[in-house]
Amino acid sequence: MAKSAVSMNPTRDDFMSLLEESYSDRPVAEGQVVKGKVLAIENELVIIDVGLKTEGRVALKEFAPPGKDATIKAGDTVEVYLERIENALGEAVLSRDKARREEAWTRLEEMSTKGERVDGVIFGRVKGGFTVDLGGAVAFLPGSQVDVRPIRDVGPLMHVSQPFQILKMDRRRGNIVVSRRAIMEETRAEQRSELVQNLAEGQVVDGVVKNITDYGAFVDLGGIDGLLHVTDIAWKRVNHPSDVLSVGQTVKVQIIRINPETQRISLGMKQLDKDPWDVVIEKLTVGSRVKGKVTNITDYGAFVELEDGIEGLIHVSEMSWTKKNVHPGKILSTSEEVEVQILEIDPAKRRISLGLKQVQNNPWDSFASRHPKGSVVEGEVKNTTEFGLFIGLDGEVDGMVHLSDLDWKRPGEEAIKDFKKGDVVKAIVLDVDKEKERISLGIKQLSGDPIKSAGTMRKGDKVTCEVMKVEDGGLEVRIAGTDLTAYAKRGDLARDRGEQRTERFAVGEKFDAIITLFDPKARKINVSIKALEISDEREAVAQYGSSDSGASLGDILQAALKKKEDNE
Secondary structure, eight states, X not given: OOSSOOOSSOOHHHHHHHHHHHHHSSOOOTTEEEEEEEEEEETTEEEEEOSSSSOEEEEGGGGSOTTSOOOOOTTOEEEEEEEESOOTTSOBEEEHHHHHHHHHHHHHHHHHHHTOOEEEEEEEEETTEEEEESXXXXXXXXXXXXXXXXXXXXXXXXXXXXXXXXXXXXXXXTEEEEESHHHHHHHHHHHHHHHHHTOOTTOXXXXXXXXXXXXXXXXXXXXXXXXXXXXXXOSSOOSOGGGTOOTTOEEEEEEEEEOTTTOOEEEESGGGSOOTHHHHHHHOOTTOEEEEEEXXXXXXXXXXXXXXXXXXXXXXXXXXXXXXXXXXXXXXXXXXXXXXXXXXXXXXXXXXXEESGGGSOOHHHHHHHHSOTTOEEEEEEEEEETTEEEEEETTTEXXXXXXXXXXXXXXXXHHGGGOOTTOEEEEEEEEEETTTTEEEEESGGGGOOGGGGGTTOOTTOEEEEEEEEEETTEEEEEETTSSOEEEEEGGGSOSSGGGOOGXXXXXXXXXXXXXXXXXXXXXXXXXXHHHHHHHXXXXXXHHHOOGGGTOOHHHHHHHHHHHHHHHO
């Protein structure tokens, strides 16, 4: 429908003059938002006059808010975006959506710069989130930004005007990202701050258990949560909060601590009851025996509840006199009733040390009373080590035979090879140290000390020896008439160096010699043929004269030998 009339045969100049006349009073350019008047609504199209020579048509749905019907009517003044002044049909190309978008972007950019909240309506669901109408501009609301906690049903939030916080804007790409969660957190922070101001440390309040974890429970104090740590639930041991609390349970708690910076609140339940440690000193004394129930077993011991809220620890070292390096779980079990002795009480650290073995007979005392020093015992070889034998004895105690107490004649390293695990042996009790829990045993002592068979034997005595073993360095011999062994060094086998050869001797051969070393403590005896030869020579010289008398040494020795033969 034309706005002005022209002659039936207009010229080009007439047309241009009319066009200029049409725009002379109001300069309008494409790409701008302009105001127009609604002339009519026909076939879901809104006919709008924006002051050009022709009207424009805009779809009625562009004037409808998300999820609602359009309320526009003829005569209303509206703003539209002028895309083209005239299209192929001679009509202005208008857009209400683009007008709203341009207006909205300008408004939103200003509000984003100021950090202000913006109102919007969630109207659609897309991958990863939702679409929000911000009064003409469409924004993306990530699923993680809907609320402070995951929401299963977003239906009640759809098509409802509510505030949002702009996180990011990119006008060139047409992207806007908003958050509802930021608004919720800010609101909660304001509410939390207000609630915290009304609370004070030491105050007793009612709350509802909201959530239970391994380390405690979160309690709702009426819009603000506080943490009730597992150690503050009760004076007695609580293995897990769920053992005494349940979600939805109403509890009375005391505010222990409020952190003004983080606004975190620590709560306590046990603080409402009397501290059992206030009376523990009066009821429990060191050295007394008490009964209790095992509440917990660890690698290092077992906890025993002595009174309601009072526990003591039996360290693994105080559990048994004889069972060493055994896990406490193999000695005690949870909920078992036991009798213990109080070893130590430390009120400052709130610790009680207990002993289980102290209420039982000390097997070391019992062994010492039944088997005094010098008594003979019998037991099974439990283990052989590099320093001796361990023998199991009655009373579940072990005794040790040191290498040096295995054999009188042989080294311990050699003698221990005669024993193996499981052998039943006899031994003599040498010593019992009850404090160190040690029993010293001896096996060689059963046969008596052969050194005692020496009688009055001493250094310088002449003895007859029997060869027991021939070695490069000398001879191992046994002294006739005794159980003593001695050693003749290679250099002591003869006065003549050429005769100092061990191969001259054979096992079983006998010879006379003189004792040159007799040490009963070191159990060492040395004999020497060489010393005997020198002694015989001196004796012959003293008896038959010296070589100065005119007799040769050979004559003297020959005379001494002849006299000896005559006497024999």
